[in-house]
Amino acid sequence: MTKRTILSRRHFLKLSGTVGTTALVAACAPGGAPGTTQGGGGETGEMSQSATRSIPELLGADMPGSPDHPNGWTTVLPDLHEGLPPAPGQEPIEISVTRRVDSQTAFGEGDSLENNPWSRMIEKLFGIKLTVAWSWSSGDEQTTKYNLAMASGDMPDYLETVPSSIFLKMIEANLLEDITDAFTMYASQRWQDIWAEYGDLPWIYSSVNGRKYGLPFVSQLAQNDHILWYRKDWFDKLGLSAPQTLDELRDTALAVVEADIGKGAPGTTVGLLANSSYGANWFGSIDPIWAPYGVMPHQWSDLGGELVFDSIRDEMKEPLELLSQWYQDGVFRKDFFTFSTSDSIQDVASSQCGIHYTPSWGAWLDTVRNDPETVWAFTDNPAGPNGARGRSSASSFYPSPFCFRKGMEHVEEIFQITNFMQELSEEHERRFHGWEGFDYEFQEDGSVATTNFFWKFAAIGPVGTRGSGNIDPANRANEVRYQLEWADIPAEERDAYQTLSLEDPTGVTITGKEALLFILDTAEQGKINAFQSLPTPTMIERNSDLNKLQDETILGIIIGDKPMSAFDEFVGQWKSQGGDQITQEVNEWWATRS
Amino acid sequence: MIREKSVASRLFDMGNYLFLFLFGLACLFPMIHVVAVSLSNRAASMGGFVTLWPLGATFQNYLEILEAGPVYKAFLVSVTRTVLGTSINMGMTVLAAYPLSKSSEELKGRSVFMWIVLIAMLFNGGLIPWWMVIRNLGLLNSLWALVLPGALPIWNVILLMNFFREIPRELEEAAIIDGASYWGTLYYVYLPLSVPALATLTLFAAVFHWNAWFDGMVLIMDNSKYPIMTFLRTVVVDMNLQILTVNMDDIYNLSDRSIRAANIVVATVPILIVYPFLQRYFIHGIRLGAVKG
Numbered sequence: 032m033t034k035r036t037i038l039s040r041r042h043f044l045k046l047s048g049t050v051g052t053t054a055l056v057a058a059c060a061p062g063g064a065p066g067t068t069q070g071g072g073g074e075t076g077e078m079s080q081s082a083t084r085s086i087p088e089l090l091g092a093d094m095p096g097s098p099d100h101p102n103g104w105t106t107v108l109p110d111l112h113e114g115l116p117p118a119p120g121q122e123p124i125e126i127s128v129t130r131r132v133d134s135q136t137a138f139g140e141g142d143s144l145e146n147n148p149w150s151r152m153i154e155k156l157f158g159i160k161l162t163v164a165w166s167w168s169s170g171d172e173q174t175t176k177y178n179l180a181m182a183s184g185d186m187p188d189y190l191e192t193v194p195s196s197i198f199l200k201m202i203e204a205n206l207l208e209d210i211t212d213a214f215t216m217y218a219s220q221r222w223q224d225i226w227a228e229y230g231d232l233p234w235i236y237s238s239v240n241g242r243k244y245g246l247p248f249v250s251q252l253a254q255n256d257h258i259l260w261y262r263k264d265w266f267d268k269l270g271l272s273a274p275q276t277l278d279e280l281r282d283t284a285l286a287v288v289e290a291d292i293g294k295g296a297p298g299t300t301v302g303l304l305a306n307s308s309y310g311a312n313w314f315g316s317i318d319p320i321w322a323p324y325g326v327m328p329h330q331w332s333d334l335g336g337e338l339v340f341d342s343i344r345d346e347m348k349e350p351l352e353l354l355s356q357w358y359q360d361g362v363f364r365k366d367f368f369t370f371s372t373s374d375s376i377q378d379v380a381s382s383q384c385g386i387h388y389t390p391s392w393g394a395w396l397d398t399v400r401n402d403p404e405t406v407w408a409f410t411d412n413p414a415g416p417n418g419a420r421g422r423s424s425a426s427s428f429y430p431s432p433f434c435f436r437k438g439m440e441h442v443e444e445i446f447q448i449t450n451f452m453q454e455l456s457e458e459h460e461r462r463f464h465g466w467e468g469f470d471y472e473f474q475e476d477g478s479v480a481t482t483n484f485f486w487k488f489a490a491i492g493p494v495g496t497r498g499s500g501n502i503d504p505a506n507r508a509n510e511v512r513y514q515l516e517w518a519d520i521p522a523e524e525r526d527a528y529q530t531l532s533l534e535d536p537t538g539v540t541i542t543g544k545e546a547l548l549f550i551l552d553t554a555e556q557g558k559i560n561a562f563q564s565l566p567t568p569t570m571i572e573r574n575s576d577l578n579k580l581q582d583e584t585i586l587g588i589i590i591g592d593k594p595m596s597a598f599d600e601f602v603g604q605w606k607s608q609g610g611d612q613i614t615q616e617v618n619e620w621w622a623t624r625s
Numbered sequence: 626m627i628r629e630k631s632v633a634s635r636l637f638d639m640g641n642y643l644f645l646f647l648f649g650l651a652c653l654f655p656m657i658h659v660v661a662v663s664l665s666n667r668a669a670s671m672g673g674f675v676t677l678w679p680l681g682a683t684f685q686n687y688l689e690i691l692e693a694g695p696v697y698k699a700f701l702v703s704v705t706r707t708v709l710g711t712s713i714n715m716g717m718t719v720l721a722a723y724p725l726s727k728s729s730e731e732l733k734g735r736s737v738f739m740w741i742v743l744i745a746m747l748f749n750g751g752l753i754p755w756w757m758v759i760r761n762l763g764l765l766n767s768l769w770a771l772v773l774p775g776a777l778p779i780w781n782v783i784l785l786m787n788f789f790r791e792i793p794r795e796l797e798e799a800a801i802i803d804g805a806s807y808w809g810t811l812y813y814v815y816l817p818l819s820v821p822a823l824a825t826l827t828l829f830a831a832v833f834h835w836n837a838w839f840d841g842m843v844l845i846m847d848n849s850k851y852p853i854m855t856f857l858r859t860v861v862v863d864m865n866l867q868i869l870t871v872n873m874d875d876i877y878n879l880s881d882r883s884i885r886a887a888n889i890v891v892a893t894v895p896i897l898i899v900y901p902f903l904q905r906y907f908i909h910g911i912r913l914g915a916v917k918g
Contacts, residue, residue: 165846381672400668
């Protein structure tokens with residue numbers, strides 16, 4: 032599914048040469064004072080032969096990359112659209128946008144969300160100034176502000192990640208621009224090709240009656256797919272090997288508990304991490320235990336053309352019995368069902384728990400800091416009784432789209448910026464790692480250190496935003512593959528960024544990258560919820576009650592509070608209390624889709 | 626009056642003190658815990674090792690949030706807002722309470738004014754009309770949006786009005802006979818006599834302005850102009866890390882309990898400091914306003 036372009040050094044130089052010339056051709060007419068260039072190294076001399084200003088000259092300090100450092104690198108910008116950059120002195124077009132921010136969205140001296148290296152680059156290259164109409168950080172704040180904007184009729188031009196409920200209201204009130212034609216006209220061929228690979232998934236949440244009203248937020252492939260992480264140092268000490276089946280996992284976890292190797296008070300070692308979200312969640316999930324049995328609580332499966340709610344299927348019983356037995360044996364924390372997902376991180380950070388199902392970034396750094404002997408390793412998800420391995424997976428296309436105000440005049444410009452950013456950030460041989468003093472800093476010894484800031488927080492979506500969106504779901508995987516190839520370059524020839532990406536004192540960063548590639552290589556294990564749509568009317572009305580019923584039953588059975596027979600009762604109640612209605616609605620949706 | 630105490634009564638007293646002591650301690654515990662977490666290194670607090678004493682004691686968290694800037698900016702916004710808002714509140718309160726404390730013979734149409742004030746206190750237009758009024762006045766995104774909409778705290782006006790009414794009329798009459806105007810009486814007679822009430826109301830107003838977060842959220846569109854409580858909310862609100870990013874550093878940074886705790890301490894300490902200074906008046910003022918005799 033993923034295409035990779037591998038460039039040799041010669042190709043690369045050729046490419047930069049071409050871009051250099053096109054930059055000259057595309058550059059605007061002479062005039063205006065020459066921009067200040069950074070450092071004033073050899074690069075400028077080469078360019079100044081021509082009277083026109085090159086793109087690097089035009090951008091000055093806002094040109095990404097660090098070509099002037101002895102071990103720096105050059106960023107190769109994509110070609111600009113005809114007529115760009117704008118002539119000097121031309122007034123920039125203003126586009127107002129909404130933005131998500133949080134406490135990590137901090138800028139250096141003089142910079143802000145409206146004025147930073149990214150926004151200055153966009154303004155200079157495209158003549159567009161993006162103004163922030165308003166920003167939000169939490170979900171309810173986002174909903175409140177979108178509601179206020181709708182009620183007052185004061186809609187910004189470009190709306191970042193509109194929540195589904197608001198999106199539907201806006202469609203009803205005819206406040207959003209139809210971008211069906213704009214997408215085919217303005218989006219780059221590459222962009223359209225990438226999304227075409229995913230069929231109708233990209234547009235499921237942002238189209239109404241076959242018309243598109245927004246660009247989806249795209250997360251990374253396998254972002255929340257789990258594999259089994261374990262403490263290799265403990266396993267070595269106890270002579271254990273990585274479990275290959277669920278039975279072995281149980282025995283291994285119990286051996287860890289028995290040895291009480293954890294760092295807490297005696298008797299507090301936890302075998303396998305679990306928390307109150309017994310379905311799929313983002314840390315310490317137990318979904319790879321359900322999946323080998325073909326079910327995933329809360330999700331829908333396609334059984335011979337009909338969608339069925341997994342939580343009520345008979346196939347649930349076997350893993351339920353298994354989990355209940357494990358709980359009784361002491362594999363889980365006695366009070367695991369009182370822990371929220373984020374609270375359960377604590378057991379891992381404090382070295383009380385050494386085995387957990389977590390995404391590729393699960394080698395948790397706090398553990399290493401608290402206990403320097405920590406060695407994290409990952410292994411394939413242990414197989415179920417029939418040899419099947421599985422886990423929950425999610426569509427990369429999220430329900431909150433980026434939308435355009437009805438009658439917005441600059442739809443094309445947003446597409447142009449996105450085309451440009453897609454090429455720049457997803458073609459990794461362009462070597463775009465952000466800006467010096469913004470994303471990274473050079474140390475005195477010539478090495479590079481990343482800051483806590485990331486250019487994507489400053490950029491507008493779909494390529495960018497606080498949640499770090501992309502066009503290509505495989506972008507991160509491509510980047511990791513590209514960067515791991517740098518290991519073939521002799522150490523003394525690497526530039527500072529290559530050295531940085533390959534050095535890893537704690538070992539967790541490289542392990543995380545390998546884990547991501549491993550998860551992608553075993554992508555067939557992923558089980559995606561077959562129901563990919565906004566909640567149906569009965570779901571909106573009944574789901575909170577039905578979920579409560581389900582949580583009580585399933586957690587109750589696992590901890591032995593309820594007998595297995597409670598499951599059949601639950602199925603009956605679920606069906607009679609609206610479940611049947613929901614199943615019907617879900618299948619109506621399914622019928623329209625296929 | 627000294628009374629011989631029985632053993633049982635002594636035991637009861639001791640039990641009582643012990644209970645109250647433990648209860649007080651229980652109230653103090655979370656605060657000390659937050660301070661301890663804010664002074665610990667991140668790994669220790671993420672591991673849940675910190676209880677009442679900082680581990681790997683460090684000021685790093687404070688330095689980090691102050692260097693990062695937003696908390697510092699938000700702090701300044703809140704200080705300005707509190708000073709400005711409290712001054713406006715108190716000025717308006719005094720100017721409204723004084724005439725309203727007069728009888729209807731002295732102030733023609735007093736009951737009409739009173740009704741207007743009461744209706745405004747009991748009913749309001751709801752969030753969206755309120756927001757649109759402020760927007761159409763062009764206040765959005767400015768500090769004035771935080772201090773002007775609530776410029777006249779009606780509850781405080783009623784408290785102060787009742788307080789003024791308790792001041793003997795004779796004092797005012799004496800002042801007027803001596804040639805004082807209404808302004809003079811207010812300034813030389815009423816205000817000096819109402820210091821406890823004014824101090825209490827000032828405290829109310831200051832605490833209100835310091836703690837308010839909702840208006841900051843909906844009226845300030847630019848997050849770099851947020852007052853501290855609105856900012857604090859962006860820090861402590863539980864992030865849904867699932868929709869963030871695969872950038873591990875980012876997930877790591879956002880789940881930092883020590884930094885959150887440091888932010889909470891920075892946001893709470895100023896108002897904690899104000900309390901002891903005004904508490905003397907506070908108790909006095911509440912009592913005076915409460916009993917009408």
